[in-house]
Amino acid sequence: MPSNKSVSDAPITQFVNCRILKDHKLQWEDLWVREGKILNPEKLFFDEEGFADHKVDCEDKIIAPGFIDVQINGGYGIDFSQASSDIRGGVALVAKKILEHGVTSFCPTLVTSPSDIYHKFLIVSVLQKVVLLDLLAPVMLLCFSPQVIPELRVQDGGPEGAGVLGIHLEGPFISEEKRGAHPPKFLRTFKAGGLADLMEIYGHLDNVAMVTLAPELANSAAAIHELSGRGIAVSLGHSMADLSQAEEAVQHGAKFITHLFNAMLPFHHRDPGIVGLLTSDRVPPGRTVYYGMIADGIHTHPAALRIAHRAHPAGLVLVTDAVMAMGLPPGRHTLGQQQIDIQGLHAYLTGTTTLSGSIATMDMCVRHFREASGCTVEAALEAASLHPAQMLGISHRKGTLEYGTDADFVVLDDTLTVRETYIAGQKVWRK
Amino acid sequence: MRLVILDDYDLASEWAAKYIRNRIVQFKPTADRYFTLGLPTGSTPLGCYRKLIEYHKNGDLSFKYVKTFNMDEYVGLPRDHPESYHSYMWNNFFKHIDIEPQNTHILDGNASDLQAECAAFEQQITAAGGIELFVGGIGPDGHIAFNEPGSSLVSRTRVKTLAKDTIVANARFFGNDLSKVPTMTLTVGVGTVMDAREVMILITGAHKAFALYKAIEEGVNHMWTVSAFQQHPRTIFVCDEDATLELRVKTVKYFKGTISTKILSSNFFSTLIIIKNMLLEHQISIFE
Numbered sequence: 001m002p003s004n005k006s007v008s009d010a011p012i013t014q015f016v017n018c019r020i021l022k023d024h025k026l027q028w029e030d031l032w033v034r035e036g037k038i039l040n041p042e043k044l045f046f047d048e049e050g051f052a053d054h055k056v057d058c059e060d061k062i063i064a065p066g067f068i069d070v071q072i073n074g075g076y077g078i079d080f081s082q083a084s085s086d087i088r089g090g091v092a093l094v095a096k097k098i099l100e101h102g103v104t105s106f107c108p109t110l111v112t113s114p115s116d117i118y119h120k121f122l123i124v125s126v127l128q129k130v131v132l133l134d135l136l137a138p139v140m141l142l143c144f145s146p147q148v149i150p151e152l153r154v155q156d157g158g159p160e161g162a163g164v165l166g167i168h169l170e171g172p173f174i175s176e177e178k179r180g181a182h183p184p185k186f187l188r189t190f191k192a193g194g195l196a197d198l199m200e201i202y203g204h205l206d207n208v209a210m211v212t213l214a215p216e217l218a219n220s221a222a223a224i225h226e227l228s229g230r231g232i233a234v235s236l237g238h239s240m241a242d243l244s245q246a247e248e249a250v251q252h253g254a255k256f257i258t259h260l261f262n263a264m265l266p267f268h269h270r271d272p273g274i275v276g277l278l279t280s281d282r283v284p285p286g287r288t289v290y291y292g293m294i295a296d297g298i299h300t301h302p303a304a305l306r307i308a309h310r311a312h313p314a315g316l317v318l319v320t321d322a323v324m325a326m327g328l329p330p331g332r333h334t335l336g337q338q339q340i341d342i343q344g345l346h347a348y349l350t351g352t353t354t355l356s357g358s359i360a361t362m363d364m365c366v367r368h369f370r371e372a373s374g375c376t377v378e379a380a381l382e383a384a385s386l387h388p389a390q391m392l393g394i395s396h397r398k399g400t401l402e403y404g405t406d407a408d409f410v411v412l413d414d415t416l417t418v419r420e421t422y423i424a425g426q427k428v429w430r431k
Numbered sequence: 432m433r434l435v436i437l438d439d440y441d442l443a444s445e446w447a448a449k450y451i452r453n454r455i456v457q458f459k460p461t462a463d464r465y466f467t468l469g470l471p472t473g474s475t476p477l478g479c480y481r482k483l484i485e486y487h488k489n490g491d492l493s494f495k496y497v498k499t500f501n502m503d504e505y506v507g508l509p510r511d512h513p514e515s516y517h518s519y520m521w522n523n524f525f526k527h528i529d530i531e532p533q534n535t536h537i538l539d540g541n542a543s544d545l546q547a548e549c550a551a552f553e554q555q556i557t558a559a560g561g562i563e564l565f566v567g568g569i570g571p572d573g574h575i576a577f578n579e580p581g582s583s584l585v586s587r588t589r590v591k592t593l594a595k596d597t598i599v600a601n602a603r604f605f606g607n608d609l610s611k612v613p614t615m616t617l618t619v620g621v622g623t624v625m626d627a628r629e630v631m632i633l634i635t636g637a638h639k640a641f642a643l644y645k646a647i648e649e650g651v652n653h654m655w656t657v658s659a660f661q662q663h664p665r666t667i668f669v670c671d672e673d674a675t676l677e678l679r680v681k682t683v684k685y686f687k688g689t690i691s692t693k694i695l696s697s698n699f700f701s702t703l704i705i706i707k708n709m710l711l712e713h714q715i716s717i718f719e
Contacts, residue, residue: 041526042517046517046537
């Protein structure tokens with residue numbers, strides 16, 4: 001066969017005998033990958049007269065875009081919010097382990113913490129722009145000691161683990177009454193709400209993807225505006241806001257709700273609260289309000305999950321809100337600045353009945369969501385991939401199997417169990 | 432000609448696909464001697480393509496040493512538009528089989544010099560050694576490829592403006608919006624298809640019945656360009672029962688092999704009259 005090297009020398013892999021999630025449907029189509037991106041085979045055929053170098057037989061399995069977890073506090077004994085000396089090693093360990101759950105991209109979440117923790121983890125060195133940063137890091141530290149290498153930063157995924165899309169800062173600008181498991185002494189309010197407040201607490205915002213805040217706090221509008229303007233997704237949560245306060249926040253740029261139903265006022269028929277955003281008629285045209293749901297069967301009653309899904313199916317985003325105990329055996333552990341107890345699939349604040357995050361994995365959430373809501377396989381898969389990507393504004397490269405997007409995908413069987421995980425077209429985990 | 436009549440669309444598609452398969456297999460194509468196949472688009476051949484894909488997946492048919500030449504393509508439609516004939520061929524055929532991309536030939540409706548593109552296509556056919564088997568369909572107005580009524584019966588590959596009938600017929604693929612249907616195409620000529628060593632025309636459905644009647648029971652006429660194949664040494668028309676609705680019972684029975692032998696055993700004068708009528712009809716057709 002003559003060579004097919006008219007556009008690129010890189011090898012082309014064709015996944016055959018599979019059903020892929022495309023145009024919101026599972027279709028019997030082959031998936032083509034080159035140089036870490038999904039390739040258009042028709043263009044390859046007619047423009048380049050190209051063909052596949054390798055064929056992978058998927059044996060009738062399902063290929064879905066890799067799952068994206070926008071709220072995960074840690075796992076396998078690692079707590080992202082803890083002041084550990086090797087936070088990057090911790091993130092890397094979790095990133096590697098969650099490949100088993102089909103997660104190819106995630107937002108490590110920091111719960112309400114003291115200001116120095118934020119400064120330590122988020123501080124950015126001016127040297128970040130330099131290539132080979134990791135190799136030169138120890139040298140730079142010696143030469144430029146006042147500048148610290150970023151501990152938590154945006155990073156592509158690969159065989160080492162799922163990609164970091166950015167950090168999710170859950171707090172400290174949240175409501176005291178609805179703080180849930182967050183430590184009360186580190187909660188904050190806005191002085192003026194502008195950049196100054198944010199910088200004073202957080203330090204730097206370069207690697208931040210999302211911020212959860214309570215919009216009823218005074219001067220929150222300026223903060224929401226500032227964060228949205230920087231492309232950071234503002235999420236409403238741990239809040240006592242009523243519906244009109246929530247709608248105003250959406251008008252200023254908020255686009256997500258942190259774990260719907262949990263840590264907010266319950267739905268009331270005369271004041272639906274934040275939950276009312278799902279069917280609000282004051283959402284600016286062309287915008288969608290997305291909402292996170294912990295579909296572990298514990299944080300939300302299946303009937304409530306169904307109500308939310310049926311009211312606003314396009315906005316549902318599955319999140320794990322996994323705590324460090326995820327993946328660990330039952331017993332007592334530390335989350336942020338507090339202690340928790342694991343009993344089966346439940347994780348409680350020690351000595352209370354307050355839930356402190358879930359220990360379900362993303363693939364469990366997908367399966368549970370499908371079962372509890374009776375939705376289609378496609379809807380369940382999109383809630384874990386397309387919707388989070390749309391919420392973060394990255395659906396042009398993640399969360400879908402469209403041509404030209406990153407080849408991050410999972411191979412699943414009909415029970416929606418993850419069998420293989422791929423990042424940039426490379427197999428990074430196999431059952 | 433040979434008129435092969437099957438009971439329904441699926442059986443007609445299967446017969447046609449088996450014929451193509453057998454021709455390719457018996458030809459035993461190699462790297463030095465490709466089997467050249469002319470191919471159509473539209474809804475009629477879809478069943479045939481599905482069957483060919485099935486034979487390929489069963490291991491009974493390989494397209495490795497087959498070269499294909501499509502009949503036509505719209506002018507000005509982006510190549511990756513879902514209704515372009517490139518997209519049609521990719522989705523309905525090429526992506527499911529082992530044909531090599533450089534062995535497929537489809538006219539480029541976005542070429543900067545359309546005339547040159549048509550001339551080049553003719554040259555590619557010649558260079559490939561001519562077409563072994565050209566498979567085609569028939570339009571409701573009796574056209575072969577886009578050789579609309581009035582096309583020269585010795586025409587070659589060229590640009591053609593579509594007839595109103597064809598635009599209306601195609602509107603269903605463009606959301607029933609006539610303004611979105613392309614008005615010009617590049618098409619092989621009647622003469623181009625006549626040059627093929629063998630021609631097989633697929634005709635199914637009652638809406639094609641009148642065109643079939645005009646094509647085979649009336650004379651050779653440039654208003655019904657498929658009729659040109661009455662003058663081709665090896666043509667097969669494959670159709671379903673519905674497509675024969677406008678034909679004479681006698682024609683259908685003859686080709687189905689069910690003509691009664693009673694005609695020969697009736698008395699001498701009846702036989703003479705019948706023969707005389709047949710001769711008269713035959714004479715009329717020639718001078719039309």
